[in-house]
Amino acid sequence: MNKKITREFKVNKFITLKLVGVETQLYVNDEEFGQCASLLLYVPAEDLFTKSIKEIDSVDEAAGIYGLNDDDEFDKFDLLDFEKNEPYYHDIPPETEFWGHCSNIQAWVEHDYDTRLLHTNLAFPLLKKLADVGDSYAKRVFKEEIVLRLESNYPLVITYLVKEGYTDYLNDDELNAFFDIPSPKFIKNLQKALKKKKGHGIWDLLKKKPNYAKKAICKILENESCDYDTFEFIMERIFYYFPEVERNNLLENPSEKFVENAVHAYKNGNDDWDPMSDDLEQKYSTIYYDAIEILKKIQKIMPERLKKYNLHL
Numbered sequence: 001m002n003k004k005i006t007r008e009f010k011v012n013k014f015i016t017l018k019l020v021g022v023e024t025q026l027y028v029n030d031e032e033f034g035q036c037a038s039l040l041l042y043v044p045a046e047d048l049f050t051k052s053i054k055e056i057d058s059v060d061e062a063a064g065i066y067g068l069n070d071d072d073e074f075d076k077f078d079l080l081d082f083e084k085n086e087p088y089y090h091d092i093p094p095e096t097e098f099w100g101h102c103s104n105i106q107a108w109v110e111h112d113y114d115t116r117l118l119h120t121n122l123a124f125p126l127l128k129k130l131a132d133v134g135d136s137y138a139k140r141v142f143k144e145e146i147v148l149r150l151e152s153n154y155p156l157v158i159t160y161l162v163k164e165g166y167t168d169y170l171n172d173d174e175l176n177a178f179f180d181i182p183s184p185k186f187i188k189n190l191q192k193a194l195k196k197k198k199g200h201g202i203w204d205l206l207k208k209k210p211n212y213a214k215k216a217i218c219k220i221l222e223n224e225s226c227d228y229d230t231f232e233f234i235m236e237r238i239f240y241y242f243p244e245v246e247r248n249n250l251l252e253n254p255s256e257k258f259v260e261n262a263v264h265a266y267k268n269g270n271d272d273w274d275p276m277s278d279d280l281e282q283k284y285s286t287i288y289y290d291a292i293e294i295l296k297k298i299q300k301i302m303p304e305r306l307k308k309y310n311l312h313l
Contacts, residue, residue: 007095009102011109014135017102022094024101026126029133033126036101058116060157113138115145116152120160128166143169147178150205153189162204179215187223190216191230214242222255231261235290251297254305259298263309265291 003021010016016027024036108117115123130138206213265287
């Protein structure tokens, strides 16, 4: 038995919302696209005027902070009562919720399909569908939005874009542009991703795009924010899996931070010295020998870079 359509709102020539029974349904080009999810986001009153809420950049980040997202996925979408940690329900009349959805979708359209204004698991499928049915503006901004949301560095969004195949729409030039000039926030999150591996969106992206992973890791090593712990982690577990030509490219003109970290590794290499070991290689940490090799290559190419450190290699 067909449910009665009691309300209908046309956002533009492609998008229509209909109240079917008690559910709000979304239509694209007169074809049913799906049911709109719950509107509500519970924000504690004490957070309304804090700096942190003003810095939230997207619906996804707000949902992550206030309980709508699972740790690793977007498809568990429960509202929570934060005092009892139980589902938090509000009795909203279907018609009121319908007009709320209409307002949200209309705002999204008026703001040029800005995917930050809708939850990612609605924004990108909807934008892709609009591009497929002939919306010229959706076609133009589709890949731009993918890159912009990658640059936002919100891990769950990146995980979603990778797992659902949206990063496959980007060509080599677009990916090169993204990795060639990474933002400080991207570098910071990439450092976290390398150590955490599972459950971090950037790691998912790097696994899928290994050639760009190498480029990104080199960017970390050269970056001023690369602390010694990160440098040590990369050198011990990742860097020497790179082809020799790529390692040498980094050493041809290393950043001052890279040289500083290599010198630190050399000077502190015997912190792990084991005098009881019969194996000379085991008396020092692995990175100590890596540092010597790196510094010798730098000294051969540009000896002036090491003068101030007074090293005896």
